[in-house]
Amino acid sequence: MAENSNIEWRPIETAPKDGTVIDVLLWGTSRMPNVQWGMTDGMAVDIETWIDTFSAMPVWGPSESPEIVTHWLPIPPAPHAFPDGEGV
Numbered sequence: 001m002a003e004n005s006n007i008e009w010r011p012i013e014t015a016p017k018d019g020t021v022i023d024v025l026l027w028g029t030s031r032m033p034n035v036q037w038g039m040t041d042g043m044a045v046d047i048e049t050w051i052d053t054f055s056a057m058p059v060w061g062p063s064e065s066p067e068i069v070t071h072w073l074p075i076p077p078a079p080h081a082f083p084d085g086e087g088v
Helices: none
Strands: 022-026 030-042 045-052 069-074
Touching: none
Parallel strands: none
Antiparallel strands: 022 030, 022 069, 030 045
């Protein structure tokens, strides 16, 4: 399935920081799904950062800059169910 080329990514500065799960764009080119702003154990200190909800780890590593996260998109809604369970 081809990805929709009409997707309008939003600047990361406008992303919700209330725990809402979103997709983000890294380096302006690589999509990472299911990310949220939250608190994580930064080993020496707890930090607020973008977190991968699958691994519960920060999106970027210790040698990378937070600026790698450039854009975001809301998670699209699930498709509507077909009548009588068709297509499931």
